[in-house]
Amino acid sequence: MTSIEVRELSKVYRRTRAVDGIDFSVRPGRVTGFLGPNGAGKSTTMRLILGLDRPSSGTATIGGRRFRDIDWPLRTVGALLDAAAAHSARTAHDHLLALAVGNRIPARRVTAVLEEVGLGAMARRRVRTYSLGMRQRLGIAAALLGDPPVVMLDEPSNGLDPEGIIWIRETLRRLAGEGRTVLVSSHLMGETAAFADQLIVLGRGRVLADTALQTFIGDHVQPRVRVRTTDEARLREVLAGAGIDAIEESGHWFIQGQRLDRIGPLLAGAGVPVLELSDEQASLEQAYLELTSADSEYAATTPASEKA
Ligand SMILES: Nc1ncnc2c1ncn2[C@@H]1O[C@H](COP(=O)(O)OP(=O)(O)OP(=O)(O)O)[C@@H](O)[C@H]1O
Structure with a gap:
């Protein structure tokens, strides 16, 4: 090899x-x-x-x-x-x-x-x-x-x-x-x-x-769960009860930093009517931008050759 x-x-x-x-x-x-x-x-x-x-x-x-x-x-x-x-x-x-x-x-x-x-x-x-x-x-x-x-x-x-x-x-x-x-x-x-x-x-x-x-x-992009429901008040109530924040964007609710395996059972257990529930697939581009913006060496404008 x-x-x-x-x-x-x-x-x-x-x-x-x-x-x-x-x-x-x-x-x-x-x-x-x-x-x-x-x-x-x-x-x-x-x-x-x-x-x-x-x-x-x-x-x-x-x-x-x-x-x-x-x-x-x-x-x-x-x-x-x-x-x-x-x-x-x-x-x-x-x-x-x-x-x-x-x-x-x-x-x-x-x-x-x-x-x-x-x-x-x-x-x-x-x-x-x-x-x-x-x-x-x-x-x-x-x-x-x-x-x-x-x-x-x-x-x-x-x-x-x-x-x-x-x-x-x-x-x-x-x-x-x-x-x-x-x-x-x-x-x-x-x-x-x-x-x-x-x-x-x-x-x-x-x-x-x-x-x-x-x-x-x-490693570089937080997971995010996407939910659509017919009962937004109930969804917000159940999530708030578990200390979880969600934001709404054009009819979908997005739950930052969570995965399906936690959110799915939580909503099912509380009887929230769910029309759609999915893990959002992060892109390589998002991860790459997170990494390069977090890297101060890279983000700095001084060329490596001019560092002390
Ligand atoms: N023959 C050379 N003489 C002087 N400097 C050079 C030479 N070749 C590359 N460099 C410098 O070395 C650094 C790295 O260049 P390089 O071309 O390897 O980067 P790269 O990651 O391939 O970039 P790109 O994505 O733009 O192709 C740059 O600052 C470039 O200006």
């Missing part, structure tokens, strides 16, 4: 501490979402893992080895960093074939991955004529060319139409289902919630959270 291990990793550019002593592991068989505001250090971390930049200190390894020590890197880790940058005069087929030959990957993989990402019919067109969505698919084809156990994608849903976004979501789920280690950065909270099992959240070059998606949401 091939994990990504990041240990005490730092990267200091001349004026900026982009990555500030971070530790995390990315495990196989799940999709790990990599979140953080602009400038948090996500791309820098990915570049350090991929050996595109040297750490100032600490290590990043894939399957226990630094990227530069891996013999045939494309067969170990496939990455998509900036799909929009591909403006090749080559056809998609020739572009991938050159990568395959350089990494001793059989040429038949080129046709296989182009089919896999839905570019089979466009394989002989020049890459510079591709739309952003097609380039994104080509970038993913390149990442999968060596059938790698580890896949890292930086903002793969960026600029895609709804069909493309769904395709990315399904592809990520499939890759994790095949037992691969999948690390995906994104700004799109709704999207990340749709594909991620695990989350690593960076803020100002540090790890703010490293936890399962559902745990992350539960």
Whole structure:
């Protein structure tokens, strides 16, 4: 099993501490979402893992080895960093074939991955004529060319139409289902919630959270129960008797900080007529905003590089 291990990793550019002593592991068989505001250090971390930049200190390894020590890197880790940058005069087929030959990957993989990402019919067109969505698919084809156990994608849903976004979501789920280690950065909270099992959240070059998606949401957003009743006076009376506050919004009553397993039996026991009763599902976006606003380091306006 091939994990990504990041240990005490730092990267200091001349004026900026982009990555500030971070530790995390990315495990196989799940999709790990990599979140953080602009400038948090996500791309820098990915570049350090991929050996595109040297750490100032600490290590990043894939399957226990630094990227530069891996013999045939494309067969170990496939990455998509900036799909929009591909403006090749080559056809998609020739572009991938050159990568395959350089990494001793059989040429038949080129046709296989182009089919896999839905570019089979466009394989002989020049890459510079591709739309952003097609380039994104080509970038993913390149990442999968060596059938790698580890896949890292930086903002793969960026600029895609709804069909493309769904395709990315399904592809990520499939890759994790095949037992691969999948690390995906994104700004799109709704999207990340749709594909991620695990989350690593960076803020100002540090790890703010490293936890399962559902745990992350539960840790940062209070639960809330929603009730609709034909007898609001009775509802208020029963809740007040139990010391519970509720607020009304367009015909529904919302009970902050409570769950169904307490409110349901309470209302049933008191004979309150209930038309609707549900736990409200908190969103990843709410949880993320709670975390980042609670983090004074992040909320501060002084860049990390200028701290005393
Ligand atoms: N080559 C570089 N030289 C100098 N500073 C850099 C360099 N690359 C990144 N930085 C700085 O490091 C910090 C982290 O940037 P990084 O691109 O890793 O963040 P990010 O989380 O990927 O942001 P985004 O979501 O905007 O892509 C930023 O302050 C950025 O300006």
